[in-house]
Amino acid sequence: MTFNEAKERTLSALTAFPDEKDVPKVQSIEDFEICVGRLSKKSPDTAAKLEFEIIDGEKRMRDVFSKPWEVAYLKFRNSDGTLRPVLVKFAPLIDEDAENEEDDE
Secondary structure (H helix, E strand, O other), X not given: OEHHHHHHHHHHHHHOOOOOOOOOOOOOHHHEEEEEEEEOXXXXXXXXXXEEEEOOOOOEHHHHOOOOOOOEEEEEEOOOXXXXXXXXXXXXXXXXXXXXXXXXX
């Protein structure tokens, strides 16, 4: 699968839930880009950080991702066409409510 094919599928998924508040509204594949996160090299003065590289849509996913658990990110466009920064929300690995109940016992 190419990244352009993945963008078509992503568009379908994004438009399937029009009332989603945490995801910007999109109407076409031109409204976002698929990126991969790459760690920058650490220097003595700075820590390594995640930088997002936009992938050419003609590239095949298997040629970009070397490991099956690598993650693709989306960069959405503002109304003026500029790309927004990537914002990521990770789901908690532990149910905090269940953990609080255990603490109460």
